[in-house]
Amino acid sequence: xxxxxxxxxxxxxxxxxxxxxxxxxxxxxxxxxxxxxxxxxxxxxxxxxxxxxxxxxxxxxxxxxxxxxxxxxxxxxxxxxxxxxxxxxxxxxxxxxxxxxxxxxxxxxxxxxxxxxxxxxxxxxxxxxxxxxxxxxxxxxxxxxxxxxxxxxxxxxxxxxxxxxxxxxxxxxxxxxxxxxxxxxxxxxxxxxxxxxxxxxxxxxxxxxxxxxxxxxxxxxxxxxxxxxxxxxxxxxxxxxxxxxxxxxxxxxxxxxxxxxxxxxxxxxxxxxxxxxxxxxxxxxxxxxxxxxxxxxxxxxxxxxxxxxxxxxxxxxxxxxxxxxxxxxxxxxxxxxxxxxxxxxxxxxxxxxxxxxxxxxxxxxxxxxxxxxxxxxxxxxxxxxxxxxxxxxxxxxxxxxxxxxxxxxxxxxxxxxxxxxxxxxxxxxxxxxxxxxxxxxxxxxxxxxxxxxxxxxxxxxxxxxxxxxxxxxxxxxxxxxxxxxxxxxxxxxxxxxxxxxxxxxxxxxxxxxxxxxxxx
Amino acid sequence: xxxxxxxxxxxxxxxxxxxxxxxxxxxxxxxxxxxxxxxxxxxxxxxxxxxxxxxxxxxxxxxxxxxxxxxxxxxxxxxxxxxxxxxxxxxxxxxxxxxxxxxxxxxxxxxxxxxxxxxxxxxxxxxxxxxxxxxxxxxxxxxxxxxxxxxxxxxxxxxxxxxxxxxxxxxxxxxxxxxx
Numbered sequence: 001x002x003x004x005x006x007x008x009x010x011x012x013x014x015x016x017x018x019x020x021x022x023x024x025x026x027x028x029x030x031x032x033x034x035x036x037x038x039x040x041x042x043x044x045x046x047x048x049x050x051x052x053x054x055x056x057x058x059x060x061x062x063x064x065x066x067x068x069x070x071x072x073x074x075x076x077x078x079x080x081x082x083x084x085x086x087x088x089x090x091x092x093x094x095x096x097x098x099x100x101x102x103x104x105x106x107x108x109x110x111x112x113x114x115x116x117x118x119x120x121x122x123x124x125x126x127x128x129x130x131x132x133x134x135x136x137x138x139x140x141x142x143x144x145x146x147x148x149x150x151x152x153x154x155x156x157x158x159x160x161x162x163x164x165x166x167x168x169x170x171x172x173x174x175x176x177x178x179x180x181x182x183x184x185x186x187x188x189x190x191x192x193x194x195x196x197x198x199x200x201x202x203x204x205x206x207x208x209x210x211x212x213x214x215x216x217x218x219x220x221x222x223x224x225x226x227x228x229x230x231x232x233x234x235x236x237x238x239x240x241x242x243x244x245x246x247x248x249x250x251x252x253x254x255x256x257x258x259x260x261x262x263x264x265x266x267x268x269x270x271x272x273x274x275x276x277x278x279x280x281x282x283x284x285x286x287x288x289x290x291x292x293x294x295x296x297x298x299x300x301x302x303x304x305x306x307x308x309x310x311x312x313x314x315x316x317x318x319x320x321x322x323x324x325x326x327x328x329x330x331x332x333x334x335x336x337x338x339x340x341x342x343x344x345x346x347x348x349x350x351x352x353x354x355x356x357x358x359x360x361x362x363x364x365x366x367x368x369x370x371x372x373x374x375x376x377x378x379x380x381x382x383x384x385x386x387x388x389x390x391x392x393x394x395x396x397x398x399x400x401x402x403x404x405x406x407x408x409x410x411x412x413x414x415x416x417x418x419x420x421x422x423x424x425x426x427x428x429x430x431x432x433x434x435x436x437x438x439x440x441x442x443x444x445x446x447x448x449x450x451x452x453x454x455x456x457x458x459x460x461x462x463x464x465x466x467x468x469x470x471x472x473x474x475x476x477x478x479x480x481x482x483x484x485x486x487x488x489x490x491x492x493x494x495x496x497x498x499x500x501x502x503x504x505x506x507x508x509x510x511x512x513x514x515x516x517x518x519x520x
Numbered sequence: 521x522x523x524x525x526x527x528x529x530x531x532x533x534x535x536x537x538x539x540x541x542x543x544x545x546x547x548x549x550x551x552x553x554x555x556x557x558x559x560x561x562x563x564x565x566x567x568x569x570x571x572x573x574x575x576x577x578x579x580x581x582x583x584x585x586x587x588x589x590x591x592x593x594x595x596x597x598x599x600x601x602x603x604x605x606x607x608x609x610x611x612x613x614x615x616x617x618x619x620x621x622x623x624x625x626x627x628x629x630x631x632x633x634x635x636x637x638x639x640x641x642x643x644x645x646x647x648x649x650x651x652x653x654x655x656x657x658x659x660x661x662x663x664x665x666x667x668x669x670x671x672x673x674x675x676x677x678x679x680x681x682x683x684x685x686x687x688x689x690x691x692x693x694x695x696x697x698x699x700x
Contacts, residue, residue, distance in 0.1 A: 321665070462636065462637065462640040462664050462665060462666055462669060463634065463635055463636035463637065463640065463664055463666060463669045463671075464633075464634070464635045465632055465633070465634050465668070465669070466537065466632065466633040466634075467630065467631070467632045467633075468630070468631050468632075469629070469630050470629050470630075473631075481668070483636075483664065483666035483668055483669030484666055485664070485665035485666050485667075487667075488667060488668055489666035489667030489668030489669055490666065490667075490668035490669065499534065499535045499536075502535045502536075502537055503535050506535070511620070512620075512621060512635060512637055513537075513635060515618060515620070515621070516537055516538055516540070516616075516621075516623055516635065517535055517536065517537060517538065518535075518536040518537075518538045519534050519535060519536070520534050520536070
């Protein structure tokens with residue numbers, strides 16, 4: 001730890017959350033309990049149930065008092081302070097907890113401002129050490145402090161967490177107030193929202209579910225619209241209506257996804273902060289700010305998942321420790337690791353290159369044809385298996401007279417339909433494989449549907465795993481894994497030629513593998 | 521001998537990964553065999569017991585025969601694995617420590633080579649399960665900051681394991697590096 005700022009040493013008093021949290025709680029109680037109770041009382045009075053008309057608001061009032069009282073108690077019993085060495089929080093109404101994080105362990109200070117907290121000028125602060133993403137004991141959450149306090153906490157805690165002793169003081173001073181903008185939202189990018197992963201994963205199931213549960217109603221309504229009453233619908237009308245409903249729900253899903261995407265990514269901005277962090281700020285109504293310590297940044301990932309790859313889009317994500325596992329419960333609509341929304345591929349490459357200086361995306365070395373053969377064989381096995389299952393179904397239905405008979409030609413249909421899809425998938429997976437090496441970075445690409453290129457800092461690779469299955473041994477292939485202190489802990493070059501892969505590993509981290517290699 | 525990790529197919533076939541220097545203890549074969557027997561026994565006993573019970577309750581239903589068939593279906597591969605796996609593993613499993621790195625090879629059908637530099641090692645543990653204790657064996661596990669990078673040497677003589685762990689701890693403490 002280099003020189004302590006005097007003002008920080010003095011600031012060791014215990015602080016409270018913003019008193020406005022009580023106000024916010026009261027507003028919520030009035031809106032959610034008070035108003036409905038009042039409306040109910042008026043209705044009950046009009047109907048003539050006078051006793052109930054008196055009792056309902058009374059009960060609501062008691063409940064409100066209890067809730068507001070809890071909010072007041074919570075406010076009075078939650079304290080936090082930041083000393084030279086630690087950040088501490090005391091909280092809890094009945095069972096008290098005292099959480100204490102050493103400041104040198106603090107890896108992230110994230111701010112979130114829900115839409116209702118904005119007029120009150122509040123924000124939630126999450127301070128994380130990134131030690132383990134599974135337990136909550138490494139995370140300290142202040143809900144809510146004033147936005148100014150939140151921003152001050154972010155700057156103070158991160159400035160302490162990431163001192164750069166090598167940088168000359170003058171240079172640090174000069175950089176202190178400048179945060180270069182690496183990327184900013186452009187309106188055209190919102191167009192990708194209809195298929196952006198997070199929003200789409202929420203929107204389409206929601207709309208499809210909604211359509212399915214109201215299908216009967218919608219169907220009746222559509223029938224009445226097109227046909228005079230009493231007439232029996234023909235098969236053509238039914239097909240037309242079903243198709244219209246399906247298309248309609250896709251369109252509505254796209255609109256919902258787009259709206260969610262715009263809400264999440266408006267005002268997007270990626271900056272390099274003077275305290276040595278990359279900071280992603282974004283949000284239209286609900287604001288969010290995520291800081292990723294560059295010292296913990298092992299690399300970046302250029303993700304080109306399928307529907308949007310066809311439209312030339314890509315996203316950039318950070319590979320860093322302390323961001324939690326993929327698909328963890330904190331991932332939400334936009335995972336914490338995201339460094340950019342869906343943008344055109346060249347833009348994504350540019351953003352990746354700025355976030356991780358030196359990362360450039362040239363052509364990667366393709367993997368040997370044996371890797372393609374493996375994928376084609378797998379596809380063949382899957383197709384034959386599917387056709388075989390259909391034949392089994394045919395035999396089963398013909399043996400039992402009670403079941404409706406499935407004709408034998410359906411197996412042929414299954415075969416003919418699935419074969420090209422499986423072959424294309426195999427070809428795509430093979431095309432997805434690749435690796436490369438530049439002066440400072442190791443590139444590993446894989447995947448068909450969720451294709452992504454991991455760009456790792458070569459000095460972030462902390463070991464190798466080389467895995468061979470019996471079939472890989474026969475084909476002269478190996479899966480080379482570079483272990484890193486982030487995410488799942490390893491990035492793979494899948495099905496590389498063994499010699500090629502070993503040469504890559506040896507060159508990427510000089511000296512580590514060399515004593516264990518033999519040459520002819 | 522484990523097959524040397526060589527590339528017969530590609531043009532870059534000049535590089536080969538040599539196996540680590542040291543074998544594990546011979547008693548590991550007995551340990552793996554007994555472990556295989558235990559797992560097989562459980563896997564076979566469950567359907568077999570079910571067959572006896574079902575056969576006793578509904579002697580005419582024919583379900584018992586199916587369950588006996590299932591037990592046999594499980595028993596054959598389990599027995600084969602128990603016979604083949606330990607020898608195969610013993611031929612594959614190897615380990616080595618240098619001043620700079622730990623190097624292990626493990627597996628039988630699926631084989632995995634792992635390397636971790638000393639400067640990145642975070643913890644060194646030895647574990648002894650009840651079955652391992654019976655054979656006087658230990659497992660040494662070396663972890664790094666990577667969630668997937670742990671190396672373990674399975675089936676070392678207990679005293680040897682303790683010595684290895686002690687040496688590794690000493691070396692890692694002497695090595696510069698923040699282990700991240």
